[in-house]
Amino acid sequence: MEGYAMTPEDMERGPVYNTTVTAVAEEKASRGWLWRLCGVLLIAVLCAAAALLFAWCQHERLPTMQDEMEPQLEILIGAKDTHHTLKQIAGNAKAAIHLEGEYNPNLTADTVQWRKDDGQAFSQGGFELQGNQILIPHTGLFFVYSQASFRVKCNGPGEHTTPLSHIIWRYSDSIGVNANLLSGVRSVCQRNYGDAESKIGEGWYNAVYLGAVFQLNEGDKLWTETNRLTDVEPEQGKNFFGVFAL
Incomplete structure (x- = not known):
């Protein structure tokens, strides 16, 4: 080849x-x-x-x-009876706490004392009252509310008195500092007396109500601060503090 x-x-x-x-x-x-x-x-x-x-x-x-x-x-x-309505709504929630309060200087001199086992107060779903503070059991949306009622003795026309104030405070590890969650202020003794001298010395009744929805975290702590504690109404149902899950 x-x-x-x-x-x-x-x-x-x-x-x-x-x-x-x-x-x-x-x-x-x-x-x-x-x-x-x-x-x-x-x-x-x-x-x-x-x-x-x-x-x-x-x-x-x-x-x-x-x-x-x-x-x-x-x-x-x-609602006309806010206290009863809030207690009723909270009672229908899976997790809720509703507290009754009064000022007793023999127990504490600087705040309203809250109770979970008196009157219409109750707690369920993991809420706890520790050191006069509400402990949040889990993360979620909550309706937070409180009311402080006052009866102030007014002396006469033109009197200048310290306004009433009521505050709900929050502490969260995510924030790291005390935060003003809700607050309210009311003026007192502003009635027009005119010539009705008989009205002088009457008790001026007023209430500071707070309530709103918040996103809270597990372990958050809520508490209140109230001024003019000696003027806080002692009648049952006039002062309350609560939280319920949404």
Whole structure:
């Protein structure tokens, strides 16, 4: 058999096997890049779908929460006996605490003393009263409320007296400092006496009521601060402090 002599044209084309191997390598690289691109696009689509699903769930959940809260808040706003209404709403909650209070200088000289086992007071669902403070049992939305009632003896027209104030304080590890959660102030002895001197010396009755919804954390502590403690109304049901879960 005669040998094959390479022609000048063959020399110019170069080795046939080198062209084939290079083409295969380029095709594999192209496919690998295409698969990586598809993977990135798939992950992006899944993330977008998850975000849309989360947003939809939150959007659907918000009206439900509002529907659950509105009847309770409407009852509360229109209630004549706020104390009884709050106690009733709190009693229907899975977790709630409702405290009765009075000022007793023999027990503590600087605050209203709260009790969970007197009158209409109660606690359920993990709420605790520790050191005259309410301990929050779990993280969530809560309705926090309190009322301090006062009876001040007014001396006459033009009298300038210290306004009544009632504050709910919060301590949370996430904040690290005491925070003013709710506060209210009322002026007293502002009645127009005129010539009715017989009204001088009457007891001026007023109450400072506080209430709002808050996001609280497990372990948070709530307590109250009240001024003019000697003027705090001693009658049962006039002073209360409570929290219930929503």
